[in-house]
Amino acid sequence: MNTPRKLIVPKDVTDALRTVMYPESNEDVVSLDMVQEIRIAGQQINLSLVFQKSNDPNIENLVIACEDAIKKYLGDQVEIENNITVKFLHDMERPVLPGVKNIVAIASGKGGVGKSTVAVNLAVALANSGARVGLIDADIFGPSIPTMFGAGDVRPVGEKNNGRDMIVPVEKFGVKFLSIGFFVDPESAIIWRGPMASNALKQLIMDAQWGELDYMLIDLPPGTSDIHLTMVQTVPVTGAVIVTTPQDVALADVVRGASMFQSKSIDVPVLGLVENMSWFTPAELPDNKYYIFGKDGGKALAEHLGLKLLGQIPLVQSIREGGDQGIPSAANPDSITGLAFADVAKNLMHQLLVRNIQRAPTKKVKITRK
Numbered sequence: 001m002n003t004p005r006k007l008i009v010p011k012d013v014t015d016a017l018r019t020v021m022y023p024e025s026n027e028d029v030v031s032l033d034m035v036q037e038i039r040i041a042g043q044q045i046n047l048s049l050v051f052q053k054s055n056d057p058n059i060e061n062l063v064i065a066c067e068d069a070i071k072k073y074l075g076d077q078v079e080i081e082n083n084i085t086v087k088f089l090h091d092m093e094r095p096v097l098p099g100v101k102n103i104v105a106i107a108s109g110k111g112g113v114g115k116s117t118v119a120v121n122l123a124v125a126l127a128n129s130g131a132r133v134g135l136i137d138a139d140i141f142g143p144s145i146p147t148m149f150g151a152g153d154v155r156p157v158g159e160k161n162n163g164r165d166m167i168v169p170v171e172k173f174g175v176k177f178l179s180i181g182f183f184v185d186p187e188s189a190i191i192w193r194g195p196m197a198s199n200a201l202k203q204l205i206m207d208a209q210w211g212e213l214d215y216m217l218i219d220l221p222p223g224t225s226d227i228h229l230t231m232v233q234t235v236p237v238t239g240a241v242i243v244t245t246p247q248d249v250a251l252a253d254v255v256r257g258a259s260m261f262q263s264k265s266i267d268v269p270v271l272g273l274v275e276n277m278s279w280f281t282p283a284e285l286p287d288n289k290y291y292i293f294g295k296d297g298g299k300a301l302a303e304h305l306g307l308k309l310l311g312q313i314p315l316v317q318s319i320r321e322g323g324d325q326g327i328p329s330a331a332n333p334d335s336i337t338g339l340a341f342a343d344v345a346k347n348l349m350h351q352l353l354v355r356n357i358q359r360a361p362t363k364k365v366k367i368t369r370k
Contacts, residue, residue, distance in 0.1 A: 008074060010038045010199075013045060016073030020065045023058050029066065033198070036087070044079040045070060050087045059086055096205065096235050096364075099212040100134065102352050105231065105240040105261070105268070109253025111142075111222040114276040115243040117323055118313065118344075119219040120148045121330035121337070122241075122274075125345035127174030128333050131214040134169065135177040136204050138231065139221045143181030149173070150326020156182055159209070167208040173331050176213070178204045198230035205234055215352075223253070232266050232365040239271040239355055239362075241310065241348065246275060246297030254301060266365055271351040272308035273298050274344055277315040286336065289314075308351055311344035313337065 017035055018028045029035055029049065039046040049066060051059060063084050070080045097103065106122070108115040116139060123135045137145035146152045149172045156178065157168050169176040180200050210216065218237075221227050231237065240261045244254045254273065261268040275298025279289040292315065302309040313319075319337050322329040329337040 008040050008043065008045065008078070010040065012074060013038050013040070013047065013070060016070045017066055019073075020062065020069050022062070029062065036199070037085075038199075043077055044083065045074075046083045046085070048085045048087045050089060052089045054088045097210055097213075097216060100210060100216045101214050102238045102356075103216045103218065103235050104271070104348070104352070105218050105220055105228075105237050106243065107220045107228070107240055107257050107261070108222050108243045109255070109257040113222075113243050113245045114313075114319075115139075115222065116144045116148065116219050117319060118243045118274050118276055118341075119217055120145060120323070121319075121328045121341045122344055122348070123175045123177070123215075123217050124173045124328045124330040125333075125338075125341040126215050126217075126349070128330065128342065129345060129349070131349075132212060133175045134210050134213045134216040135175050136201075136216065136218045137177065137179030137181060138201050138204070138218050138227055140180050140200060140227060142221070143179045144323075145177060145179045145219060146170075146181045148323045148326065148328060149175075149177060151177075152181075152326075154182065161209065165207070167203075169208055169210065173328060176210065178208055180204065198226055201227055201230050202234055223257070228260065229365070232268060234364065236362045236364050237268045238352060239269045241271055241274060243274045243276055244298050244301070245277045246291070246294040248294070248297065251297050251301050254298075255305070258305060258307070268362055269355055269359065270305075270307055271348060271355060272310040273302045274310050275299060275312045278312035280315045281336065283317060308347065310347040310351070311340060313340050313344070 014030045014035060018030050020029045021027070022029060022032055034050050035047060036050050037048040049063060063086065066084055067080050071078060106115060106119040119135065123133050127133045135145065137143050146154065151170050151172060154170050156170055158165050159168055160166070167178065169178045218231060220231065242254055242257050244251055258270050260266065261270050277293055278298070279291050281289055298312070299309050314336060316337055318335060319329045329335060330341040332338045333342055
C-alpha cells in the first residue's frame with residue numbers, strides 16, 4: 001500500500017527558500033520579498049522570483065539554488081524545474097486600487113481599544129452618507145471583521161478578469177470587505193512568519209475586484225509591525241486614523257503610532273484621533289455619563305499633538321451586542337452610537353477634503369536593497 005504524499009502548502013515552499021541567501025547579503029530571498037505568486041497543484045509548484053534589475057548577475061544561479069532547495073526540502077518528486085518565473089520590479093508595477101479615491105489606515109497604539117469596532121462602524125457610517133466604501137481586515141493574527149458583519153460562514157467567490165483570478169469582496173450594509181478570516185479555519189491559530197502575513201495582505205489588496213470606491217479603510221493590527229510596512233509599500237495611503245481610549249496607558253502608545261506614520265521615511269498624514277469608550281452611558285439613563293477610563297484624555301492628547309479629534313464614542317452595551325450579533329451599531333443611524341459614528345464619518349470626510357487640497361497625493365514607500 002502506497003503512503004499518501006504530504007500535502008504541500010505555501011509555507012513549505014517559503015521555509016525551503018529561507019535557506020537560499022542573496023549573494024553578498026545576510027538575507028534570504030524570502031526575507032527580501034523576492035518570492036511572489038506561489039501556486040501549488042498537487043506536487044507541481046509555480047512561483048515568481050522578483051529581481052530589482054534585469055541585469056542582476058545572480059539571476060540564473062539563484063533560480064537553480066531555489067529549485068535545489070525546494071527539492072531538498074520537499075523531495076525529488078516535486079515538479080519545480082522550469083516553473084520559477086523571473087520577474088523584475090519595474091515590470092510588476094501596475095496601478096494599485098486605481099478606482100479608490102482615498103485609502104485610510106485605521107490604527108491603534110495598543111490592543112483592546114476597540115479599533116476594529118471603530119473601523120467597522122465608521123465604514124458603515126460612511127456608507128450611510130451615500131459613499132462607496134471598502135474595508136480590508138489587515139489584522140492578520142486576529143481577524144474579527146467577518147464576525148462583526150455577521151459573515152463568519154461566508155466564503156468569497158473568485159472570477160476571471162483579463163485572465164487573472166480575482167476575489168470578489170463580500171458586501172453587507174453597503175460596505176465591500178475582505179478578511180484573512182475568510183480563508184482560514186476560525187478555530188485554528190494563524191502562525192505565520194512576517195513575509196507570509198505580508199503576502200496575504202497584498203493578495204487582499206491587489207487580487208480583489210474592489211471597483212470604484214470613495215473610501216477604502218484598512219484595519220491594521222495594534223502597534224507597529226511588518227503589516228504596517230507592507231501596507232505603505234503596497235498602496236499610497238491617503239491618511240491614518242488612530243483609535244485610543246481616554247486612559248493614560250493607551251494614550252502613551254498613541255504617540256509612537258502617530259510618529260511612525262509621520263516619520264520622514266513613511267510620511268503619511270495622521271488625519272485625527274478617535275477616542276473610544278469615552279464614557280459609559282446606561283441604556284436606562286441615556287443622559288448620564290460615567291467616565292470609567294478617565295475624561296477627555298484623547299481630546300487633550302489630540303490638542304497636544306496638533307491633531308484633530310474626530311469624535312468621542314461612548315461605551316454602551318449596544319456596540320458590543322451589535323459586534324457579537326453581526327449588526328454594526330452604526331447600521332441604526334438614529335441610535336446614540338449611530339449618531340456618534342456619523343459625526344466621526346463627517347469629520348473624517350472633511351479632514352480628507354482638507355488634506356487633499358493642501359497636500360500632494362501620498363506615494364508608496366520605496367524600500368531599496370543596497
